Amino acid sequence: MSEEVKLMKGNEAIAHAAIRCGCDGYFGYPITPQSEVLETLMEVEPWKTTGMVVLQAESEVSAINMVYGGAGCGKKVMTSSSSPGVSLKQEGVSYLAGAELPALIVNVMRGGPGLGTIQPSQADYFQTVKGGGHGDYRLIALAPASVQEMADFVGLGFDLAFKYRNPAIILADGVIGQMMEKVVLPDFQPRMTEEEIAEKCPWAAVGKPKNRERNVITSLELQPDAMEQNNIRFQEKYKTIEENEVRYEEIMCDDAEYLLVAFGSSARICQKAVEIAREQGIKLGLLRPITLWPFPKKALADYANKVKAMLSVELNAGQMVEDVRLAVNGKVPVEHYGRLGGIVYTPDEIVEAVKNKIM
C-alpha cells in the first residue's frame, strides 16, 4: 500500500488508526482534550464500512463497562478519555485486569487534581503504572511522543492486550492529543472473524456451543486459596511482560555524561534541550521510556554505570522519578524537574535545570 502522508491531530490519529486496526467497538464520553476521538469516529461513521460500533455512553463508568462487556464477548474494543474521566474508569479497569480481558484505554492527560485544567499534564503517571483501581494488577502502558506514535500504538496496544489477555493503556497528554503532525496511518486490517475469535479467545462469552463447557467472564473467586492462585498467575504474566515488552528510545546517549529521562511530550521538548546543551558543550543524552510499564529498569541501571547524573523531566511534581531512582538504586544522583497545572517547560528551561540540579 502506498504510504499516504496525512496531517492531523493526535486524537484524530487514534480514531483513524482504530478503524484501520479492525477495532470492533469504541465507547466514550466527551472530555477535553480528547473529544476529537469520539467526534472523528462519529464523523467517519465506520459502522457503515467496517461494521465498527461507536457509542457515546452516559458516563465514563458506563463506557469502560461497555468495554468490559465487549471484550468479554471476544471483541476488539476500546475507550478514550482524559484524567477526570479516567479516574471514573478505574473500577472497570480493575475488573478488566481481574477478568483478564484484552482492551485498549486511552488517557489524553490534563492537569489535576480535581477538575484541574484542560491544559496538558503528565500527572497521571502514578495512576497508570501503580494501580489506579484496586488490587494487584498492571496495565501495559504505552507513552506516545508523536502523532505517528498515537496512530501506531493503537495497533500495538491491541496486539499486546490480546497477546497477554490484559488491558493496555495509551498514556498521552494534551500536547500529543491536540498537536497536528504528519502521520502515515496503518494499513487497513479487517475485523476479526468469528473463526479468529474462537481461536484467539476460546475463553470468550460468545454463546455456548454444545461441545464445550460454559464460558464465564468474572473476576470473582471467594475461595482465598484459589484467589491467591489467580493472583500468582497474574504476577507470572506480569513478569513475562516485563521480560519481553520493555520499549524505549535512546537519543544521543552513546557518549552522554548526563541523562534526561522523559516520556511523551516531555521527551519531545527534551530532545530539543539535548541539542541546545550539546551546542554548549554539555554531553547530554535522553532516554525515553516508550513503555511506562513495563519500565526500562535495566537500561537505566546500565546507564547508571556510564553517566554522572540523571534528570527525570516530567509535567508533574515528580512521579516517574521514583521509578528511575529505584532502577538506579543510588548509583548516581537522580533529580526531578517539572512544571505543574498545565504549564509546559521550554527546552532552555530544561537545560537550565540540568545545570542547576545535576551538574
Add this chain to the structure above:
Amino acid sequence: MALEDIIKPENLVYKKPDIMNDNAMHYCPGCSHGVVHKLIAEVIEEMGLVEDSIGITPVGCAVFAYNYIDIDWEEAAHGRAPALATAIKRLRPNKLVFTYQGDGDLSAIGTAETIHACNRGESIAIIFINNGIYGMTGGQMAPTTLEGIKTATCPYGRDVKLNGYPLKITNLLKELEGTRFVTRQSVHTAAAVRKTKKAIRKAFENCLDGKGGANVVEVVSTCSSGWKMTPAKANKWMEENMFPAYPLGDLRDRDANI
C-alpha cells in the same frame, strides 16, 4: 381440586431444565432467585437459544447465577450490567443478551446504567429481582425498602425524611420511549410463576425480532433471610405489604398499545 387436575403438563412447575446443572445452589430456602433462575433456563431451552444466549450477572446474591445455568455469562461490576449488555448486544446483535439484577444493583448504584440502556432502546432483557433489601451484604436498606421497614442500616425503620421514598424504578422505566415491554410479576404461587415465565419469554422474544426496545421484567421477590421470616411468612408478608406498593401487572407493552 382432584390430583389428576393438578398433574397436567401445563401445570408442570418444577421440572428441571437440562441447562440447569447439578451444582448446589447457595440461595437460602424459599428465596425467589432460584425460582426465577429456573424460569430463565426453561425459556432459553424452550426457545432453542442455549447456543445464542449471553447472560450478565450482577453483584448481589445472584452473582453466582453463572454457576447454575449452562450458558455463557459475563459477571459485571455492581450495577453495571446494562452497560455490558449494551455493548454485547451491539457487537453481537443476533444473540439473546439479558441482565439479571437485584434492586440495589439496578435501582441504586446502577440507576444511570439502567435508565440509559433503557432510554437507548437497547434490545436487551432486564430481569429485575426486587426483594426490597440488600440480601447479599446482610440485609441493609435498598432504594426499594418500604417505609417503616427495619433493616441493618435503618434499624428503627425506613424514615422517608432521612432516606427518601421507596423507589418505584420500574414506573420510571416504563415512561422512557426506549422501553418496549415493562412488567411487574412475582413467583410466590404456581400461577404467578407461570405468568412470570410468560413475561420472561415475551421479553426474550422481543430481544430477537429486530424491532428494538428494552424489556424489563421486575419480579417482586422475597428475601426470607434479610426479612428475618420463614419462607411461608415472607410470601404472605410480600402479598400484604410489597404488592400494594409494587402492584403486579404490565406497565408498558408497546406492541399492545399499553
